[in-house]
Amino acid sequence: MSDVVTCLWGRAGWDRAAQGLLGAGRRLADELGGKLRTIVLGPADEALVTAAQAVADSVVIAEDETLAEYNPESYLAALTAACQKFAPRAVLLGNDAYGQELAPRLAHRLGGSAAGDAVELSVADGQLRVTRGVYGGKATAVIALMKSPGVIWVRARAMAPADAGAAGEVERVRLGIAADPRVKAIARHVEAKEGVRLEDAQLIVSGGRGLGGPEPFQKLQALATAMGAQMAASRAACDAGWVPASWQVGQTGKKVAPQLYLAIAISGASQHVMGIADSKVICAINRDPDAPIFKHCAFGLVEDYEKVVGPLAEKLSRHS
Ligand SMILES: Cc1cc2nc3c(=O)[nH]c(=O)nc-3n(C[C@H](O)[C@H](O)[C@H](O)COP(=O)(O)OP(=O)(O)OC[C@H]3O[C@@H](n4cnc5c(N)ncnc54)[C@H](O)[C@@H]3O)c2cc1C
Missing domain, CATH: 3.40.50.1220 (TPP-binding domain)
Structure with a gap:
């Protein structure tokens, strides 16, 4: 069990966060001697798939209609199903609102450990270690994750991207995720885009x-x-x-x-x-x-x- 899974949101596209997340995932997988799998939830455009393929060993795109829009329950069910199938050593999510919402619950469902706001990931004495700022950035803590998998949300934008060089396989799957009635989006407001995000x-x-x-x-x-x-x-x-x-x-x-x-x-x-x-x-x-x-x-x-x-x-x- 030395593989790493990174989770991308199709709608976000190949932005700096996605690049940093895959960079962190690639380096950790190499350190562990495992494979890097990227799971994409929500509609993924070709640019995202091509770029992810050049870094990861495989890109798994979940095509269920229930995942077209973000819903915490459906996304959690999808990530749980995929991670149970791939049995990774580490699961990495971005430090965005979705990642922060999903990661601790995902760790609980997988019986693993959760840690967040990671600025550095490492492996020492067989343990996965996360470096993060504490006390509002006044100090740094290094946390050892005692249970596997380690589910970590990382400061992806601060992570260096990986060089493109892989030729990962692309797999389109249906995870059989049913619509969850507990949470429903009732309105959507698209922020006016002016310049760079x-x-x-x-x-x-x-x-x-x-x-x-x-x-x-x-x-x-x-x-x-x-x-x-x-x-x-x-x-x-x-x-x-x-x-x-x-x-x-x-x-x-x-x-x-x-x-x-x-x-x-x-x-x-x-x-x-x-x-x-x-x-x-x-x-x-x-x-x-x-x-x-x-x-x-x-x-x-x-x-x-x-x-x-x-x-x-x-x-x-x-x-x-
Ligand atoms: C749970 C929680 C979450 C929070 N999340 C956030 C967050 O995400 N982002 C955030 O920003 N805050 C957040 N806050 C609030 C935070 O604690 C501060 O209250 C807030 O950041 C203060 O904003 P400020 O620096 O603009 O105002 P102030 O603290 O009032 O500072 C104003 C500054 O302007 C200076 N100043 C005044 N006049 C001039 C002048 N003419 N020229 C030059 N300088 C001048 C003053 O010297 C002072 O330093 C959060 C608080 C809590 C409790």
Whole structure:
């Protein structure tokens, strides 16, 4: 029992999370000396299948109609059935809302161990080990999974993709999953897509409660446009209704991993930092020299944002 299963959602496509997840799965399977199988739930386009095939030893696409839309009960039943069939040593899911919802329940059904928010996976003394941040990223814990399989949700966007080189088989299966009446989607709202998804953005300009209202976000928008960046915000700014809830970054918002995260008038509460910990470089502008955000950033400016944002946007637009 040394195989690894990775779980992909067909609708999400071949995004950075899928690439990182398969990268992590490939490396773990190689370390264990086993095969990497990828299970795809929901409609999978050709681009996703071709890309997954180039990394995994096999790609199993579940074609049941009951899996066309996400339903926790049907998805759990499908993953349980597939994992019982393949008997893997480890099952990896992304650190998205579905992965977090399904992984602990899947571990229970398979009689295995669950651990989440993994930034590193390893094998030592025959044990599967997960490295994860704890206390809002202030410390790191290494957890040994004592039961098999280890069901792990990983910070997939922070994981390096694997080189394409495999020629995995593709298998289309029907798992016989019946519709589950316990949970039913009664409405669906598709978020208007503007530019790159926040989770995939390379540059992010983010504003907090210190901006004092919705209008200053327009100044931040001018800066973001000059930089070619996406906009984000703290929960306090979203809860105040200044910007859409979809901009929220953090523990209960989106987990981002840009090259540059510019936090403006954001204090740096641990719940916010949890969502930005995978950023390559964090910069902050805050007028309080003791703001916790300065402990997490590579570059910090103690200043009133009003004195900085406008001139910086103007300077950058002149050079772009
Ligand atoms: C269970 C739970 C989950 C949570 N999840 C999230 C989450 O996902 N994301 C999240 O963001 N928060 C989350 N929070 C809330 C979090 O604890 C903080 O309350 C929130 O992040 C604070 O937002 P803020 O930094 O914008 O506001 P504040 O903490 O009020 O900070 C505002 C900052 O602006 C600075 N400032 C003020 N005026 C200026 C100026 N003119 N120029 C420059 N700087 C200025 C201040 O010095 C201050 O540091 C969660 C909380 C809980 C309990």
